[in-house]
Amino acid sequence: MSADHTAPDETGALPRRPTVADHIVSRLFSWGVHRYFGYPGDGINGMTSALQRTNGRAQFIQVRHEETAGFAASAHVKYGGGPLGCALVTSGPGAIHLLNGLYDAKLDHQPVIALVGHTATTAEGGGYYQEVDLLALYKDVAAAFLAQLDNPAQVRHLIDRACRTALARRTVTALVLPLDIQDEPAVPNPPHAHGYYQTSNTPSTTPTVPPEADVRRAAEVLRGGQRVAMLVGQGALGARDEVREIADRLGAGVATALLGFTAVDHREPWVTGAIGLLGTRPSWQLMSGCDRLLIVGSNMPYSEFYPPPGQARAVQIDLDGTQLGLRYPTEVNLTGDARPTLRALLNELGPGPGPTAWRAEIAEATSAWRRVQHDLAEQTADPVNPQLLFHTLNERLPDDVLLAVDCGTTTAWYARHIQVRPGMLASLSGTLLSMGGAMPYALSAKFAHPDRPLVALIGDGAMQMNGVNELITVAKYWRSWADPRFVVLVLNNRDLAFVSWEQRSTEGTPMFPDSQQLPDIGYHQWAEVLGLHGELIDSPEQVRDVWDRALTADRPVVINALVDPAELMLPPHFTVEQARKTAAAVLRGDTDWAGIIRRGIPATLTSYRPRRRDR
Numbered sequence: 001m002s003a004d005h006t007a008p009d010e011t012g013a014l015p016r017r018p019t020v021a022d023h024i025v026s027r028l029f030s031w032g033v034h035r036y037f038g039y040p041g042d043g044i045n046g047m048t049s050a051l052q053r054t055n056g057r058a059q060f061i062q063v064r065h066e067e068t069a070g071f072a073a074s075a076h077v078k079y080g081g082g083p084l085g086c087a088l089v090t091s092g093p094g095a096i097h098l099l100n101g102l103y104d105a106k107l108d109h110q111p112v113i114a115l116v117g118h119t120a121t122t123a124e125g126g127g128y129y130q131e132v133d134l135l136a137l138y139k140d141v142a143a144a145f146l147a148q149l150d151n152p153a154q155v156r157h158l159i160d161r162a163c164r165t166a167l168a169r170r171t172v173t174a175l176v177l178p179l180d181i182q183d184e185p186a187v188p189n190p191p192h193a194h195g196y197y198q199t200s201n202t203p204s205t206t207p208t209v210p211p212e213a214d215v216r217r218a219a220e221v222l223r224g225g226q227r228v229a230m231l232v233g234q235g236a237l238g239a240r241d242e243v244r245e246i247a248d249r250l251g252a253g254v255a256t257a258l259l260g261f262t263a264v265d266h267r268e269p270w271v272t273g274a275i276g277l278l279g280t281r282p283s284w285q286l287m288s289g290c291d292r293l294l295i296v297g298s299n300m301p302y303s304e305f306y307p308p309p310g311q312a313r314a315v316q317i318d319l320d321g322t323q324l325g326l327r328y329p330t331e332v333n334l335t336g337d338a339r340p341t342l343r344a345l346l347n348e349l350g351p352g353p354g355p356t357a358w359r360a361e362i363a364e365a366t367s368a369w370r371r372v373q374h375d376l377a378e379q380t381a382d383p384v385n386p387q388l389l390f391h392t393l394n395e396r397l398p399d400d401v402l403l404a405v406d407c408g409t410t411t412a413w414y415a416r417h418i419q420v421r422p423g424m425l426a427s428l429s430g431t432l433l434s435m436g437g438a439m440p441y442a443l444s445a446k447f448a449h450p451d452r453p454l455v456a457l458i459g460d461g462a463m464q465m466n467g468v469n470e471l472i473t474v475a476k477y478w479r480s481w482a483d484p485r486f487v488v489l490v491l492n493n494r495d496l497a498f499v500s501w502e503q504r505s506t507e508g509t510p511m512f513p514d515s516q517q518l519p520d521i522g523y524h525q526w527a528e529v530l531g532l533h534g535e536l537i538d539s540p541e542q543v544r545d546v547w548d549r550a551l552t553a554d555r556p557v558v559i560n561a562l563v564d565p566a567e568l569m570l571p572p573h574f575t576v577e578q579a580r581k582t583a584a585a586v587l588r589g590d591t592d593w594a595g596i597i598r599r600g601i602p603a604t605l606t607s608y609r610p611r612r613r614d615r
Contacts (some may be wrong), residue, residue: 072444113175138176214347239296313331389413526558
């Protein structure tokens with residue numbers, strides 16, 4: 001540190017001769033930003049120098065790629081690391097790389113501020129190296145608030161507005177930081193004069209409870225139901241007790257969007273699990289048979305998995321009024337925070353119906369589904385059934401585990417086999433559905449909770465995208481974590497299997513090897529090279545012992561599981577058209593036709609045959 005600076009104190013106070021970058025870091029600190037995910041470059045040298053001057057009070061996490069920084073900033077909020085996520089990247093290519101991760105935050109409504117370096121103001125417009133029109137590039141992802149810092153006196157009001165907007169609208173905001181401005185002397189207190197702003201860093205309050213008359217109308221709609229269904233999403237996180245009480249009061253079954261998995265205890269007999277294409281059959285039955293629907297904090301977009309229009313009277317609760325009534329013709333739309341709104345609704349509903357035939361029907365369907373999933377997991381495959389890995393993991397998950405899930409077949413097996421229970425945290429790229437999200441999520445979750453075990457569930461396609469590189473980040477930081485357990489399961493089927501199945505069932509075309517087949521990589525061996533531990537699974541007999549070793553290891557573990565690419569992901573409602581097109585793909589010479597027949601017939605028979613309670 002230079003002699004001109006002293007380190008900021010615990011409040012984030014500025015050093016004695018602060019720069020604009022020091023002022024940015026200090027003002028962000030006052031909004032709760034203390035961790036920056038990013039990758040360095042000369043476009044942000046002023047910012048990284050300012051972070052160094054905090055002596056560790058603000059933490060810079062160096063990832064391997066800027067896309068990871070965006071995902072990690074989104075996950076920072078999802079896993080409770082802080083109120084705001086922050087990504088800091090350099091100009092030009094760094095800013096471009098960041099975009100995918102920021103779109104994950106935007107689509108999943110996570111408050112994230114992006115700080116992107118830029119060409120010095122003296123060189124702007126001259127075709128300088130790495131000069132990109134960042135204001136145009138970020139116009140969509142940061143539509144709520146986007147600005148370039150051109151004068152030191154702007155720092156306070158730009159930071160305040162960017163943070164306040166991100167929090168209030170639960171979205172991405174961005175500031176473009178020209179290189180030369182970062183090192184100019186700070187103006188921590190703009191003059192009280194025309195053309196300057198005096199702003200506040202006090203967070204805004206949020207809407208809490210809708211008007212009493214609207215809550216009463218919602219209660220009237222729901223109270224008359226004989227077969228009530230609930231759909232809960234990420235807006236219900238933090239309201240687990242209220243969701244349970246409302247479900248009991250209404251005699252309802254509860255289905256969950258993937259982002260709302262931890263809003264309920266999945267061991268409950270009335271929790272039917274995930275909804276949608278990767279969801280459960282009981283959730284399909286719940287929506288198909290209900291006469292009332294209460295949607296809490298969810299905007300799940302697959303309209304075919306809601307009740308048919310006109311079948312159910314519906315109420316929806318969401319913090320954002322613009323998200324209400326977009327998926328189903330709801331009668332009452334309550335703009336409010338889930339927890340106090342559900343509490344107010346409870347006060348209006350009166351006594352519950354007690355045990356009902358509807359609840360018993362839900363419990364029986366859910367119990368039968370879970371038995372089917374057990375049977376499917378135990379079926380033989382070549383070489384290993386991927387469902388067995390998830391089923392056996394579910395039995396071994398620590399109570400306080402962190403789960404990070406990638407997009408693909410891993411999502412399906414997670415949704416169907418993992419019973420999340422209170423104390424666990426789990427998330428994924430829920431709306432962007434981007435491959436490559438699990439490893440950045442895992443890193444962010446671990447930095448938010450370094451004293452808790454973590455399991456990342458990743459397909460080989462996503463692992464090859466960014467996972468193998470971000471294992472270097474794991475190797476860089478794992479010794480600083482109080483609990484070193486960081487388990488990465490890689491489903492190695494040498495196939496982009498989810499897309500292959502989509503091609504078969506929606507297009508009727510066989511798997512296209514040129515686009516779908518992946519190299520067979522020794523992921524466990526790469527882990528060993530990095531000083532981590534590696535495990536290879538190539539037979540079902542190994543699965544349980546490997547999980548036991550991995551979950552008690554003294555360092556991060558990568559499990560390279562060789563699984564059957566022909567394992568079917570049967571939707572909860574498999575249409576005749578989907579079956580016809582899949583059969584057409586086989587008849588047209590699918591390279592895995594033998595595996596599809598081998599796995600398809602027993603899987604289909606097991607999934608859809610009637611089940612008795614007594615086996």
